Amino acid sequence: MSLFILVWNYLKARPLNTAINIFLLSLGIAVITILLLVNSQLIKKISENARGIDLVVGAKGSPLQLILCNIFHIDFPTGNIRLADAEKISRNRLVKKAIPLALGDSYQSYRIIGTTKDYADLYKAELEQGDWWTYNLEVTIGANVQEMTTLKPGDQFVSSHGLTIEGHAHNEHQYIVKSVLKKSNTVLDNLILTNVESIWEMHEDGGEADESHIKEQPVDSAYIPSRLVPSVAADDSIKEITSLLIQYRSPLGAVQLPRFVNSQSSLQAASPAFETARLFSILGIGAEILMGFAYVLIAISALSIFIALYNSLKERRYDMAIMRSMGASRSKLFITILLEGGILTFLGSLIGLIVGHGVLILMSATLVEMEKAGITGFVFFWQEWIILGGSLLLGLLCALLPAIQAYRTDISKVLAGN
Amino acid sequence: MIAVSKLSYSYTGDTRMQFPDFSVQKGEHFLLLGESGSGKTTLLHLMGGLLRNKTGSVVVDNTDLTGLSEAALDRFRGQRIGFIFQKNHLISALSVEKNLMMSPYLAGLPVNTKRIEEVLSSLGLSAKTKSKVTELSQGQAQRVAIARAVLNKPLILFADEPTSALDDKNCDRVIHMLMDAASDSHSTLIVATHDQRLKSKIHNQIQLA
Numbered sequence: 001m002s003l004f005i006l007v008w009n010y011l012k013a014r015p016l017n018t019a020i021n022i023f024l025l026s027l028g029i030a031v032i033t034i035l036l037l038v039n040s041q042l043i044k045k046i047s048e049n050a051r052g053i054d055l056v057v058g059a060k061g062s063p064l065q066l067i068l069c070n071i072f073h074i075d076f077p078t079g080n081i082r083l084a085d086a087e088k089i090s091r092n093r094l095v096k097k098a099i100p101l102a103l104g105d106s107y108q109s110y111r112i113i114g115t116t117k118d119y120a121d122l123y124k125a126e127l128e129q130g131d132w133w134t135y136n137l138e139v140t141i142g143a144n145v146q147e148m149t150t151l152k153p154g155d156q157f158v159s160s161h162g163l164t165i166e167g168h169a170h171n172e173h174q175y176i177v178k179s180v181l182k183k184s185n186t187v188l189d190n191l192i193l194t195n196v197e198s199i200w201e202m203h204e205d206g207g208e209a210d211e212s213h214i215k216e217q218p219v220d221s222a223y224i225p226s227r228l229v230p231s232v233a234a235d236d237s238i239k240e241i242t243s244l245l246i247q248y249r250s251p252l253g254a255v256q257l258p259r260f261v262n263s264q265s266s267l268q269a270a271s272p273a274f275e276t277a278r279l280f281s282i283l284g285i286g287a288e289i290l291m292g293f294a295y296v297l298i299a300i301s302a303l304s305i306f307i308a309l310y311n312s313l314k315e316r317r318y319d320m321a322i323m324r325s326m327g328a329s330r331s332k333l334f335i336t337i338l339l340e341g342g343i344l345t346f347l348g349s350l351i352g353l354i355v356g357h358g359v360l361i362l363m364s365a366t367l368v369e370m371e372k373a374g375i376t377g378f379v380f381f382w383q384e385w386i387i388l389g390g391s392l393l394l395g396l397l398c399a400l401l402p403a404i405q406a407y408r409t410d411i412s413k414v415l416a417g418n
Numbered sequence: 419m420i421a422v423s424k425l426s427y428s429y430t431g432d433t434r435m436q437f438p439d440f441s442v443q444k445g446e447h448f449l450l451l452g453e454s455g456s457g458k459t460t461l462l463h464l465m466g467g468l469l470r471n472k473t474g475s476v477v478v479d480n481t482d483l484t485g486l487s488e489a490a491l492d493r494f495r496g497q498r499i500g501f502i503f504q505k506n507h508l509i510s511a512l513s514v515e516k517n518l519m520m521s522p523y524l525a526g527l528p529v530n531t532k533r534i535e536e537v538l539s540s541l542g543l544s545a546k547t548k549s550k551v552t553e554l555s556q557g558q559a560q561r562v563a564i565a566r567a568v569l570n571k572p573l574i575l576f577a578d579e580p581t582s583a584l585d586d587k588n589c590d591r592v593i594h595m596l597m598d599a600a601s602d603s604h605s606t607l608i609v610a611t612h613d614q615r616l617k618s619k620i621h622n623q624i625q626l627a
Contacts, residue, residue: 001516001523006509013511322507325468326566327496327525329489412469415503415578416459 003332007340010312021305022348028297029352029387030359035287035294036383037360041375043280046072049187050272052122054253057081057089057261058243063270064279070101070243071272073111073187076163077103080240081267083226087234089244089261090227094253099245100228102199105159105170110145112159112175112192114199116228119245123186129153130179136201139175139194143183144372151177159202170202190372196229196241298391302398305344309337309402320406321414334407341399342392349391353384419444419606420465420574425474427460437461437474440624442606444573447597449617450610452626458610459578461626465608466576467495479573496525500567500605502596504579506559508551514538514562515547521569537565540602541595560592564599571603582613593619 011018050071058066061078068075083100090098099122102114113119117132120140130153133140141151151157156174175194183189224234232239248254254271261269313320320333360377364370420442428434435457442448452458463469465476467483470491476483479498486494508517518534538544541561546554554562560580567575577596581589593609593616600607609616617623 001519001529005516006512006520009511009516318505318507319509319511322501322503322509323520323524324492325466325495325501326521327492329492332524412460412463415468415501415507416463 003336003339004343007336007343010316010340011343014308014312017308018344021301021308021344022351024297024301024304025345025348025391026350026352026355028294028301029349029391030355031290031294031297032387033353033356033384034359035291036381036387037356037377037379038375039287040381040383041379042373045185045374046276048185049123050276052247053245053272054248055246055257055261056243056270056272057086057246057267058270060266060268063268064275066243066268066270067272067275068279069103070245071187073113073191077242078268080242081244082237083228083232083239083241084235084237085264085267086228086241086244087226088264089246089257089267092257092260094249094257095246096249097247098228100196100241101243101245102196102240103163103242104199105161105202106163107145107157107159107175107192108149109164110142110149110190110192111163112139112194112199114194114196114241116195120181120188120193122245123184123188125184125186125188126182128180128182130177133178133194136195136198137173137175138178139192139198140179140181141177141193142181142189142191144189145192146180153177153179161203173202185374189374197231200239298394301348302394305341305395306398306401309341309399310405313337313402313405317409317414320409321411324409324411325415330407330409333409334403337403337406338396338399341395341397341403343395345391345395345398346388349388352391353387419446419479420608421475421477422461422465423475425461425464425471425476427457427464427469427471427473435460437464437626438624442608442622445601445604445606446622447600447607447620448609448622448624449620450608450624450626451612451617452610453612456626458612458626462576462578462608462610466499466501466574467491493526497527497570498573500570500572500575502563502567502575502577502580504582506563508554508559508562508566510551512551513547514543514549514551514554517551517562518566518569521566525570527570533569537569537599541565541599557588561595564595568599568603568605572605575600575603575605575607577607577609577611579611579613580609581616582611586615589613589615 053071056066056070058070058077059079059081065075066078069077086100089095097118099116099118101119103111105112128143145151155177158169158171158174160169181188226232226234226236246257248257258269258271261267323333357377360375364376422437422441423439425437426434437457450458450461460469464471465478471484481494483491509520512520515534519529522529535544538547541564543558543561543565546558551559551562580596581592584592596609597607597619609620
């Protein structure tokens with residue numbers, strides 16, 4: 001016999017009441033858990049993906065779109081910028097490193113990015129198999145791409161125009177897979193990397209004629225190779241890229257470069273840090289509403305637990321008096337009621353945590369978007385201990401008043417009063 | 419075993435109840451007689467440590483209850499005294515067996531399942547050990563209450579109006595059951611009642627005015 005057995009039997013004796021109290025609380029806790037897990041993983045993900053990129057330069061449009069497109073690869077490009085303009089920016093003394101990105105094609109909805117090896121280095125990418133791309137139309141694919149498309153080194157594929165599955169196929173050229181990246185839990189997992197020239201080659205009309213145009217360039221007497229794409233001239237007036245990722249040489253860059261870029265009529269600069277903070281403040285409203293809803297649920301469950309305990313005091317007046325007559329001290333009754341509140345909220349929050357993780361596990365198993373974003377239910381954050389401890393505290397708080405009432409029970413009066 | 423002297427008690431705003439001096443020896447059976455409102459229950463609660471006296475003294479088993487701390491009084495009550503009330507007051511959330519287990523557990527004594535079996539079988543309740551309390555008949559429930567009261571072999575067994583709601587046949591049965599159970603565990607038995615039928619069963623009597 002123990003107080004725990006006694007309390008457990010009391011809870012079992014009123015199964016509906018107990019179930020609704022636990023259910024209400026676990027619902028609130030589950031919502032909070034899901035928000036916590038998604039939020040924490042998103043923030044971690046975003047900071048990992050934006051690591052090392054101080055500024056994104058692209059065509060004018062929405063700065064947030066520029067960031068979403070060029071860092072997280074989830075939105076569409078704002079347009080193209082001329083390589084010559086990008087070249088000018090990259091030669092600024094405040095720029096430490098400038099990485100060109102050329103977007104436009106995809107394969108089975110995985111984006112093909114024309115860039116340089118620097119882009120892969122930004123995420124410290126390592127090869128799982130094969131060698132880095134060297135010639136045009138050779139690609140290195142991300143780990144998720146490999147998993148979903150089952151492409152392997154040596155395979156060829158036809159890309160489709162645009163960033164969605166519906167785009168028309170570029171039948172005239174085929175990409176060849178050179179290598180596969182190790183999983184890095186960054187955006188690289190979902191990308192197909194190649195050089196910028198490959199993207200251009202795909203989009204040149206009438207193929208042959210333009211190719212000769214590229215080869216013509218080196219014979220030009222005033223030829224200075226581009227820093228970004230060495231195979232073309234720095235002052236090439238035709239070639240375009242989608243954006244330029246920039247690393248500052250010094251903090252002064254943050255002050256001067258954006259202004260410098262935005263003063264060029266066709267360019268805009270967007271800071272990943274600033275734009276993601278803005279994005280979070282926008283998303284935050286939705287999260288806050290959900291969070292508020294969860295708190296309301298928890299408050300209702302707390303009230304419900306309080307009412308249940310308070311009402312049960314009336315029913316158990318005799319039980320408590322008889323227990324006192326059998327030698328139970330006042331504090332034992334006090335602890336009994338606290339224990340009841342504590343067990344209810346502990347079970348409620350434990351079930352809530354399990355449900356929260358379960359929902360995320362289910363969602364990441366069924367929704368490709370969740371999987372792509374790298375959100376899983378199999379992670380634990382230290383804040384979950386706070387949820388558990390907090391709700392335990394809440395239970396004790398709800399039980400405090402009924403427990404004090406139990407402590408004060410006048411046994412003689414109750415027993416004589418029948 | 420019990421010695422009451424110069425004892426009086428008054429509820430707030432009520433007239434003072436004055437109790438006669440008396441003493442009870444170990445193993446004796448006593449009847450506490452009096453009309454409703456004469457203070458039988460109050461006296462029983464004073465002697466059982468459920469109520470604290472402000473004047474006079476109650477000495478039980480060489481211990482003056484007046485001088486005990488709250489916690490010591492709880493322990494004293496649990497280990498040496500058994501109560502039986504007019505209503506059974508079993509804990510309905512627990513099984514018969516668990517109801518009995520509460521008695522030693524709350525008194526801070528080891529739970530002895532053999533003793534539980536023994537007491538239950540002596541009261542003809544062996545088959546009901548695992549039953550829910552709510553499934554018992556009135557008579558069975560009363561026997562469980564008696565079993566619970568004598569389980570710890572208390573020095574004193576206090577019964578408050580155990581028979582007043584019963585017909586003659588059941589009254590007879592219950593009082594004998596109580597007396598037998600008290601004798602079995604060598605307990606002193608004090609029955610507070612206004613039930614005149616018991617006068618012929620227990621001859622030691624204290625009359626309250």
